Amino acid sequence: MPGHYISASCPCGYRGHASPGARLGGGVRVMAYGTNEKGEPDLVTVSASAAKRRKLEVINDPALGRDSTAPNYSGPWPGYRCPACHANTRGLSKQGFWG
Numbered sequence: 240m241p242g243h244y245i246s247a248s249c250p251c252g253y254r255g256h257a258s259p260g261a262r263l264g265g266g267v268r269v270m271a272y273g274t275n276e277k278g279e280p281d282l283v284t285v286s287a288s289a290a291k292r293r294k295l296e297v298i299n300d301p302a303l304g305r306d307s308t309a310p311n312y313s314g315p316w317p318g319y320r321c322p323a324c325h326a327n328t329r330g331l332s333k334q335g336f337w338g
């Protein structure tokens with residue numbers, strides 16, 4: 240299981256997704272605050288090296304973290320800053336695995 244599908248939602252209506260993890264032979268991909276193809280603030284998936292180069296704020300994958308209360312807990316993990324309204328109300332959920 241090289242990575243997780245993560246979805247994000249906020250009461251303001253924002254919906255986003257990311258797929259952080261390690262791609263075989265291709266390095267590590269991370270979730271970060273970036274901009275989408277429309278230039279709007281959004282949750283993005285980029286390589287760790289690109290995130291560093293672009294000085295993006297990286298979000299640790301909560302599905303890998305100690306916040307999980309059970310082995311198969313898949314969220315939501317609350318309290319993430321929403322890229323759209325900037326409130327700390329966005330919740331992240333794990334939707335599954337990729338790879």
Ligand SMILES: [Zn+2]
Pocket residue numbers: 249250251252253321322323324325326329
């Ligand atoms: Zn919001």
